[in-house]
Amino acid sequence: MIMQKYKIVFAGSMGAGKTEAIKSLSEVPVLATEVFNTDDQSHKKLNTTVGIDYGEVTLDDGSKVGLYGTPGQGRFDFMWGVICKGAIGAILLIDHSLDNSLDELSYYIKTFKQYSDNIVIGITHIDDDMNKSTHQYRQWLMDHRLDFPVFFMDARQKSDVLLLLETLITSIEVKYL
Ligand SMILES: Nc1nc2c(ncn2[C@@H]2O[C@H](COP(=O)(O)OP(=O)(O)OP(=O)(O)O)[C@@H](O)[C@H]2O)c(=O)[nH]1
Numbered sequence: 001m002i003m004q005k006y007k008i009v010f011a012g013s014m015g016a017g018k019t020e021a022i023k024s025l026s027e028v029p030v031l032a033t034e035v036f037n038t039d040d041q042s043h044k045k046l047n048t049t050v051g052i053d054y055g056e057v058t059l060d061d062g063s064k065v066g067l068y069g070t071p072g073q074g075r076f077d078f079m080w081g082v083i084c085k086g087a088i089g090a091i092l093l094i095d096h097s098l099d100n101s102l103d104e105l106s107y108y109i110k111t112f113k114q115y116s117d118n119i120v121i122g123i124t125h126i127d128d129d130m131n132k133s134t135h136q137y138r139q140w141l142m143d144h145r146l147d148f149p150v151f152f153m154d155a156r157q158k159s160d161v162l163l164l165l166e167t168l169i170t171s172i173e174v175k176y177l
Pocket residue numbers: 012013014015016017018019020021045047048049050070071072073124125126127128153154155156
């Protein structure tokens with residue numbers, strides 16, 4: 001069997017958990033391009049990605065997946081299209097605890113749809129705002145006639161991240177094979 005190497009991109013809100021998701025899943029030490037976060041207006045987190053994060057995972061069928069993380073800060077949006085070149089799909093992570101989480105979802109879908117039709121959405125930080133409704137995301141997708149799979153997850157949990165990745169790969173196989 002020929003070992004294939006797929007490229008998957010993690011994108012989405014600053015602080016949503018893109019770097020963490022790659023760290024949860026990767027079998028190799030993650031090449032993380034994080035620096036101390038000086039933009040505490042956008043997010044109070046300690047570190048933020050300023051380049052491309054990279055990790056790797058092998059699926060049950062032996063295929064290798066390269067995991068590429070984008071920087072979430074808008075000032076790096078010029079890099080997003082470059083990172084998506086040659087990717088088979090994108091995982092968009094949205095931080096549920098942000099006041100404007102629905103606007104974030106809309107913004108990242110609009111942006112990444114230009115680069116790929118294969119998108120899976122992970123809503124993170126549910127535990128940080130248990131009172132806020134989670135129904136709004138699926139409703140918004142239905143209202144906009146978009147059928148991207150949505151999962152409520154924690155980027156620190158390997159099984160949650162793996163579910164997103166497997167869903168993305170399965171949906172691509174269903175579409176193209
Ligand atoms: N409570 C909670 N923390 C989470 C969750 N997902 C990720 N985190 C944490 O959120 C923080 C930010 O995660 P990062 O992986 O740095 O976020 P990022 O998306 O890479 O952010 P940028 O690189 O700045 O765009 C880390 O401390 C993670 O451990 C979640 O579902 N719940």
